[in-house]
Amino acid sequence: MTNRDLLIRNAVVHTVDAQDSVHSSILIRAGRIAAVGNEAEVQAVAAPGTDVYNAGGKTIVPGFIDAHNHMSVAAFEPLAVDCSTPPLASMDEVLGAIEAHCRNLPAGQWVRGIGFHASQIKERRNPTRYELDEVAPNNPFFLLESNCHAGYANSLALAAVGIDACTPDPWGGHIERDGNGTPSGTLLETAANLLHSASWEAYAESDWDRAVGLLEAKAREYLAVGITGVGDACVTTRAAELYRRADAASKLPLTLQQLHGGDHFFSQQDLRRTDIVDRIHSSESRMLRGGTMKIFVDRAYPDGPGLHQIHDGCTKHVGSNFYNPREVHDLALQATDLGINLAIHGMGNCAVDAVSDAYESVRKRTGDDAILRLEHAFIAEVSQAPRLAKLGIDLVANPGLAYKDGLFFGSWRGENQKHLRILPLRSMIDAGVRVSFASDHPCGTFSPLEIMWSAVTRRHYTGALIDPEEAVTPAEALRAYTINPAHASGRGTEEGSLEVGKRANLLVLDQNLLTIPPDELRSVIVERTYVDGLVAHQRQTTQPVTAGALPS
Structure with missing residues (x-):
């Protein structure tokens, strides 16, 4: 060079x-x-x-700029058990992969599994703690679901973080229990936070130099498919430490924007904590960026994202939210008053409305300069698009997930919900919304060209088409992976197009x-x-x- x-x-x-x-x-x-x-x-x-x-x-x-990626999670894939479904097609195959991985590990060493989703195995169920005990008898084991919204733990892992029959459900989460009140091992949303953090920290903090090396290796994988910039869509306190170490060691070979969360993956945001605010505002370098906060509005479990369905002419709310609309509104204004940019996760049309309401108040307070991001919009209404465009909201969408999870999103949408579309990208672009594409990796592939293909073809891995009327053109897909995410990441004047300077x-x-x-x-x-x-x-x-x- x-x-x-x-x-x-x-x-x-x-x-x-x-x-x-x-x-x-x-x-x-x-x-x-x-x-x-x-x-x-x-x-x-x-x-x-x-x-x-x-x-x-x-x-x-x-x-290519992947503006919504979980790089700090994906970096540790080489140390984890690959439980991806597909190619694994049954519970026996999943459990066999875990057993083979754990067989010769030192007793007490944390182990994480990745890539599993119950909808894609023949039994269509999650493993129990007792099944995981059998295949990982000597190691605390945590299986992180492919979408990161749930996890499955064995008895050693539950004991290590203090989850037992007396543990109450946390804010925004649920501990599944049997008839005796004993945790089954299935942990939804924030209930999985302690397991997520314990397994991640066991990998990272046991050897920070190795962790930095794994992060750099993941970045090299991204560079090989053309990614030159990444937005990590939930940087916890300890993940921020990993990025600081990597940047100080010149081990970040691409631009990394941090969308900051709390201490855990699905932490409730608390802007009274000066350490969180200071972390968000921490000084930037050429390769490591900050200044943005992530807010999760709706949940995947136990019953899907926040949706407004229509039944017999009446609107019915289904699904679960982390925050109600007023809380989203107030949190967005608090962040704005502190000079913090926002990236708000909203999967269903109810959540999209809550985010839009909050951002309308932000625009009234700050004008047009602030970058306001909506992440996902997996199931939204065509009629919501003009409002997003009018408010100048950047939609950061994940069309690659239609390939693997499109039918699962369809089960969330429900029957005869014609007002709802899965990833309505064509409608958003036609209404004037600036749309960016991103991987949400490890929830799906990180290959931009694979994801662009998904956005253009709208094809599920079974061959089914996922709302094909929402397909985009290759030229639109190219903009959605270059100049648009550069704008959404606050770097539109710096990169994203090939222009002088x-x-x-x-x-x-x-x-x-x-x-x-x-x-x-x-x-x-x-x-x-x-x-x-x-x-x-x-x-x-x-x-x-x-x-x-x-x-x-």
Whole structure:
């Protein structure tokens, strides 16, 4: 790698600027874009001795920005048991994977499982504590559900965090119990917080250097699929410590925005705590950003997100919320008064309304400058889109989850609810909402091209189509992974498009994702990833970084 100027020629450069300009050459100088245009125009700006790379007609786009990702959770996947369903298809297969992993581990060592969802195995149920006791008899074991909204623990894990028959349900959560009041091992929402934190901290705090190495390795995986910026969508107190350590050690090879939570994953936000406010406002570096707070409005369990269904002409509320609309409103205004940006999780149409009401009051107080983010909108109404657009709310959506969880979202929506759509992205874009795509990884794939494919095809892994009328175009999908999330992350003037003065975060793709058949989007390969003008990932079959130089 070098800090020398680099001219990339013979390319198809999609700038994703306001005009969606397309050029053939681009010049990088001191980590920023110095010129974009045809080869003669760009070469006229280049200095003698500038390195030249002939792209051979390949496509260049801005680096992808995954604005809603749980990187601090996903980083520890190599230490966990892969219980992903699919490919695991039965309870026996899931339990077998856990037993094989735990068989030779030291007694007492925490173990976490990942990727499980009961809707995708033939028994359609969760494991009990006693089944987990049998396959992990010597280790506290916690199986984190694929959507992170529930978890399943064995007896050693429950005992380690003090959950027993006398433990009350916490705010925003539920401890499932048998007929005798004994916890079954199933923990919903905030009831899983202690297990989530204990297993995460056992991995991280036992060896911070290893933890930083795992975080960097995860970032390298992201770079390999073209991600140059990430927003961690729930940074706990200890996760913030991990990021600080990684940044201080220069082990963050991509931009990381922290959406701060509390001490635990689903903590109730308390802005009276000066340590939380100070953490949100902590100083930024070139690669590590803060300033934003995450609020969870509605829950996945026990009965789905906050929804307003219509039955016989009457509106009926179903699902569960963490906060009522007044609490969301007051918390949003408190954060705004403290100079804190907001990213509010709302999955159902009831939650979308609560977020919109809160943001309307924020706009009246602050004007148009504040960045106001709505995360998810898994099940929303087309009629809600114009209000989001009018209020300038950025929707950060996760269309990749339609591939794995689209039918599950359909079960939440219910029968004959024609006013509700699953991920109504077409309707949002048509109404003028600025829509960003994001992975929500590890809840789903982190590959932007896979997720763009999902947004364009709306296909479930079974072959079913998920509200196909809400499909977007490849060009819209590209904006939703580049300039739009840059704006939603507060970096729209810094990256997200290939314009003079912006950071040279860009990709070389083997195919033009805007001209190939849409169904082939997920076959596009990232040949190179540049961060600040330097090669951060290079496919091993490609040519060396420098293919020549201008005459000196």
